[in-house]
Amino acid sequence: MAETAPPPQLVHDVPSDTDAPPSARPTWTRREPLWRHLVGERLRQLRHERGETLDRTARRAGISPQYLSEIERGVKEPSSEMIAAIAGALDITLVDLVSAVADRLATVQGAWGQPTCRAAFALAA
Numbered sequence: 001m002a003e004t005a006p007p008p009q010l011v012h013d014v015p016s017d018t019d020a021p022p023s024a025r026p027t028w029t030r031r032e033p034l035w036r037h038l039v040g041e042r043l044r045q046l047r048h049e050r051g052e053t054l055d056r057t058a059r060r061a062g063i064s065p066q067y068l069s070e071i072e073r074g075v076k077e078p079s080s081e082m083i084a085a086i087a088g089a090l091d092i093t094l095v096d097l098v099s100a101v102a103d104r105l106a107t108v109q110g111a112w113g114q115p116t117c118r119a120a121f122a123l124a125a
Contacts, residue, residue: 032105032108033105033108034074035101035105036071036074036076036077036078037074038101038104038105038108039071039074039078039083039097039101040071040072040073040074041072041074041104042097042100042101042104043068043071043072043086043087043090043097044072046090046092046097047072047090050090050091052090054068054069054072057086057089057090058089060088060089061082061085061086061088061089062085063082063085063086067082068086071086083097
C-alpha cells in the first residue's frame with residue numbers, strides 16, 4: 001500500500017481583524033504534523049491490519065476503548081507507558097513503532113522539501 005503524505009495543516013499566523021491593514025490580516029502557513037497524530041495513525045493502521053476492534057485492542061492494552069480512539073485520532077498525547085502498552089497489545093515492539101513513525105515523519109518532511117534526519121526523529125521519540 002502506497003503511503004501518501006497528509007495534507008499540511010493550515011493555521012493562522014495572525015489573528016483575524018477586518019479593520020486591520022492587508023499586511024496584518026491572517027496569513028496561512030503549513031504546519032508539520034504532530035507526533036501524536038502520526039503515532040495514532042500508525043496504531044490505527046496496525047489495529048486494522050490485525051482485524052481487531054477498538055474494544056479488543058483496548059482491553060489487551062488495559063485502557064478504555066474511548067481513550068484508544070482518542071489516541072488514534074491524535075486528540076490525546078499518550079504517555080510512553082500507554083504507547084508501550086498499546087504496542088504490546090498489537091504485538092509490535094516499541095522500537096519498531098517509533099521507527100515506523102519516525103520514517104513517516106521523515107517522509108512527510110521530505111515531501112515539504114525540508115531537510116530530514118531519521119536518527120534525530122528517532123531520538124526525539
